[in-house]
Amino acid sequence: MAESQEGFLSPQTVLDELKKNGVTHVLWLPDSETNWLYTLMSAEPSLTLVPVTREGLAFSGAAGIAAGGGKPCILIQNTGLLESGDSMRGWCLGMNVPVVMIIGYRGYTRHGVNTDTVADFTEPFLIAFGIKYYLVERDADSSRISVAFEESRKKNRPVAVLVGDEYHGFN
Amino acid sequence: MMQTAEMLKVFNRHRGDAIVVPGRGGRHWVTISDKPSRDVPLGDPAMGGHAMFSFGLALARPQNKIVLFDSEGDILMSMGVFPTIADLAPPNFYHFMLDNECYATTGGQPVPNAKNVAYDEIARGSGYKRTYKFTTVEEFTGGIGDVMAAPGPVFVWLKVLPEVINEAIGRRPRWNTRTKDQVVADMRKELGIQV
Numbered sequence: 553m554a555e556s557q558e559g560f561l562s563p564q565t566v567l568d569e570l571k572k573n574g575v576t577h578v579l580w581l582p583d584s585e586t587n588w589l590y591t592l593m594s595a596e597p598s599l600t601l602v603p604v605t606r607e608g609l610a611f612s613g614a615a616g617i618a619a620g621g622g623k624p625c626i627l628i629q630n631t632g633l634l635e636s637g638d639s640m641r642g643w644c645l646g647m648n649v650p651v652v653m654i655i656g657y658r659g660y661t662r663h664g665v666n667t668d669t670v671a672d673f674t675e676p677f678l679i680a681f682g683i684k685y686y687l688v689e690r691d692a693d694s695s696r697i698s699v700a701f702e703e704s705r706k707k708n709r710p711v712a713v714l715v716g717d718e719y720h721g722f723n
Numbered sequence: 724m725m726q727t728a729e730m731l732k733v734f735n736r737h738r739g740d741a742i743v744v745p746g747r748g749g750r751h752w753v754t755i756s757d758k759p760s761r762d763v764p765l766g767d768p769a770m771g772g773h774a775m776f777s778f779g780l781a782l783a784r785p786q787n788k789i790v791l792f793d794s795e796g797d798i799l800m801s802m803g804v805f806p807t808i809a810d811l812a813p814p815n816f817y818h819f820m821l822d823n824e825c826y827a828t829t830g831g832q833p834v835p836n837a838k839n840v841a842y843d844e845i846a847r848g849s850g851y852k853r854t855y856k857f858t859t860v861e862e863f864t865g866g867i868g869d870v871m872a873a874p875g876p877v878f879v880w881l882k883v884l885p886e887v888i889n890e891a892i893g894r895r896p897r898w899n900t901r902t903k904d905q906v907v908a909d910m911r912k913e914l915g916i917q918v
Contacts, residue, residue, distance in 0.1 A: 577782060600782060603810060604775070605803025612772030616779025619763070619907045621916040624779070642769025643776065647903050 561690050561717045563589035566654065567596060569697040573652075576622040577602055579610035583629035583656045607632025608639035611710075614651045615643040624649075629656040630674040630714075640681065640710065648708040652700045657714045662689070678712055685712035724884045725860045727821060731755050731792075733864050734819075737871045741788035741817070742910065744777045747828075748792040748821055750898035760913040763906055764899050771800030774818065778808050781816040781875075787914065788815050788871075795822040795842065796834055802845065805878075809850025814874035818846075823885040831887035846878035853877040 566589055570578065578593060579602045580586070593599050602617075604610045607628045614624035628636070633655055644651055659668025666672055678685050684703060686696040697713050704711040728751040735755050742761050745752035749764040756762050763780070765773075777791035798804070798820060808816065824837035834840075843854040855870055857863040857879065870879055888895065901909070911918065 577779070579779075600811070602779075602782065602807065604807055606801070608769075609772070609775045609801055609804060609807070612769070613775035613779040615768075615772075616776035616781075617783045618779075618918075619776075619910065620780045620783025621911070621914075621918055622779075622783035638769045639772055642767075643772050646768050647765075647907070 559690050561688060561694070561715065563592050565691045565694045566697070566715075567592045569694055569701075570625055571596070571598060573698060573701040574623050575599065575625045577614075577617045577624045578627055579604055579613045579617075579624055580627035581605070581607055581610070581629070581632055583631075583658070586627065586656060589627070606635065608636040611636055611639040611651075612643040615647050615649045618649045618651065619647075624651050626651060626653040628653065630658050631670050633712075634670065634673060634677055637677070637681070640683075644710045645681065649710065650704040650708050651710050652697070652704050653710055653712045654697070655712055655714050657687075657716045660714070660716045662716070674714065683710055683712050685714055687714045687716050689716040724823075724858065724882045725863065727751055727883045727886065728755070729860050730857075730863055730881060730883065733860060734790075734867060737867050738790070739788065739871070741790045741871075742780065742784070742914075744773060744780070744789070744791045746773045746792040746797070746821070747794040752792070753898055753900070760909045763910055764901075765903050765906060766899055768903070771797050773797055774801060774804040774808070777818075778804065778811075778813065778816060781813040782811065784914065784916075785813065785815055788817060788875075789813075790817045791819060793818060793820040795820060795824070795840070796826050798842065799834055799840075805846050805849030805851070808876055809846075812850070812852075812876055814876070816875040817871065817877055817879070818851075818875070819879040819881060821881050821883045823883050825885050825887070827885045827887045830889050831885055843878060843880045846880075851876055851878045854880070856880040856882075858882045 617624040659671030700711040744763045781789040
């Protein structure tokens with residue numbers, strides 16, 4: 553039986569959440585799951601895309617944008633999150649930067665049998681750094697992205713959104 | 724090679740109203756600058772990040788000149804910032820880099836291939852339209868006016884004498900009198916930034 557559209561997370565839904573929450577800059581490094589979102593963001597005039605070459609650089613960049621009054625968002629994969637630990641600690645946790653990280657949850661499956669070891673380490677990594685996180689798997693979960701932005705703003709610290717599904721085109 | 728403090732004194736005469744992120748030149752800059760509310764001395768939140776921080780600040784504040792005093796040790800950790808900066812090419816970003824050929828704060832061990840890396844060529848090859856290299860204070864004094872007069876992004880390679888520190892971190896004098904939060908708050912107040 554075909555899965556209904558409500559079972560997917562569309563890139564337009566994520567883009568709408570970024571706009572609704574006043575994001576000005578998206579620091580990002582592409583992964584296999586974000587190309588549709590990239591295409592949409594590129595056409596959005598209210599967003600400046602800042603391509604980084606290693607994910608850790610997104611955190612120091614976000615700190616600078618926030619210091620200057622902008623509203624950054626970080627879009628990376630969980631693999632890159634793991635290499636970003638010290639930068640996240642020093643530049644965002646240490647400087648009380650309110651930033652939402654939207655993280656592709658590579659290897660995650662709903663049934664618990666992860667297909668990549670990086671999925672096994674992702675949540676323990678976030679917990680170790682004291683980072684609150686929300687899981688988003690389908691359009692119906694998308695309000696959690698706004699919850700993450702609100703929590704980040706109130707507590708002046710990074711909050712993560714784990715995207716547990718691939719983006720499904722322009723539907 | 725130059726004394727960092729002497730070079731910074733010369734720079735200060737050309738600073739104008741620029742926001743200055745002094746990076747590893749911070750301990751000298753805080754005694755030279757006469758506009759502390761436009762200074763962003765952060766110490767070392769995490770090595771390798773000053774360039775992206777300052778670049779991010781330049782993107783968020785296009786109406787202000789942003790000057791960074793980076794270091795070669797930081798750049799070697801994050802050389803991918805060059806194409807990122809050149810891609811968006813903020814005209815208000817002035818990227819200076821102190822090169823003392825070593826990790827001075829850990830005892831002076833040489834950075835990889837310390838005497839043979841052409842940082843200006845790497846920056847230019849990554850897309851920076853303007854690059855400079857200054858080895859003496861006299862050269863710097865003669866060139867800094869041109870550096871600051873034209874739009875960025877510009878990369879300025881500065882050969883400076885190492886000031887090696889062997890004191891244990893806990894016993895080193897603390898030069899920064901403000902917390903990071905206070906530094907950012909002071910800058911925002913100075914620039915009228917509401918968050």
